[in-house]
Amino acid sequence: MLSHTVRGGGVELHVAETGNPDGRPVLFLHGYSQSHRSWTPQFDSGLADEFRLVAPDHRGHGRSEKPREGYDRSDLWAADVRAILDALDLDDVVLVGWSYAGLVALDYLDAHGTDRVAGVNLVGAISKMGTEAATALLGSAYVDLLPRLGSDDAEESVAALVDFLRLCVHGDLSDEDRYAMLGYNVVVPPHVRRSLRNRTVDHDDTLADLDVPVLFTHGEHDAVVDVEAAEGNAERTPDARLSTFPDAGHTPFWDNPGRYNRELRAFVESLSG
Numbered sequence: 001m002l003s004h005t006v007r008g009g010g011v012e013l014h015v016a017e018t019g020n021p022d023g024r025p026v027l028f029l030h031g032y033s034q035s036h037r038s039w040t041p042q043f044d045s046g047l048a049d050e051f052r053l054v055a056p057d058h059r060g061h062g063r064s065e066k067p068r069e070g071y072d073r074s075d076l077w078a079a080d081v082r083a084i085l086d087a088l089d090l091d092d093v094v095l096v097g098w099s100y101a102g103l104v105a106l107d108y109l110d111a112h113g114t115d116r117v118a119g120v121n122l123v124g125a126i127s128k129m130g131t132e133a134a135t136a137l138l139g140s141a142y143v144d145l146l147p148r149l150g151s152d153d154a155e156e157s158v159a160a161l162v163d164f165l166r167l168c169v170h171g172d173l174s175d176e177d178r179y180a181m182l183g184y185n186v187v188v189p190p191h192v193r194r195s196l197r198n199r200t201v202d203h204d205d206t207l208a209d210l211d212v213p214v215l216f217t218h219g220e221h222d223a224v225v226d227v228e229a230a231e232g233n234a235e236r237t238p239d240a241r242l243s244t245f246p247d248a249g250h251t252p253f254w255d256n257p258g259r260y261n262r263e264l265r266a267f268v269e270s271l272s273g
Helices: 036-043 074-087 101-112 140-149 154-168 175-186 190-196 204-209 227-236 257-270
Strands: 002-007 012-019 025-029 052-056 093-098 117-123 214-219 240-245
Touching: 002 074, 012 036, 012 074, 025 036, 025 074, 025 101, 036 052, 036 175, 036 257, 052 074, 074 101, 093 101, 093 257, 101 117, 101 204, 117 257, 140 154, 154 175, 204 227, 214 227, 214 257, 227 240, 240 257
Parallel strands: 025 052, 025 093, 093 117, 117 214, 214 240
Antiparallel strands: 002 012, 012 052
């Protein structure tokens, strides 16, 4: 696996890469309090034989810099993605945005359009935040966890992260996977987890204006983002495909990686360019 350091919107970003350097690039954007390692079931799969797989640690996460401010600015999130495309020379890319990174992908598309994007896969994703309408699309157990997730008390925040991971995954995790996930969640400082929620943004119009295909992937047991979010977003997106997983929660790419990888491969191969 290759490791890059990219200067984004005022911060140094860690970016991981694997796969076929001549294949179409797929840029995986992880969710709230996560890491590029969230995409291990994709990086370690046959997708790497065909495609160039790239995944950053977002600002405030993993091995990337963790500033005190800037998490509420769509322009900085867009700049981070643009910097990765520029630094790694990624064109005709497929953007994959999971959960919170639905906002990140749409921040980029709103700012820069689709000139370098062939398609988009939004997985358990949100497209809006900071309003009653946005909060209504979130699971109640997750909303109840948010104050604890941002706590400066280490014992309280770690316990909240354990509960958060239980909400994300449908079914049981191995001890190895559970501790790995907890490890890269704990690396995210509480001030980052608080700041990530401190923004108001609505990308419904961005979705409605997209001129590239969008695959919406959502687990039917998602306890973080209600499946109604994907259904509504698919309705407002011109070229949309909706795939729901009856055996998955907030992490269909982890709960059923075989099906997810097959569908992502088929989606990427269906794109022109």
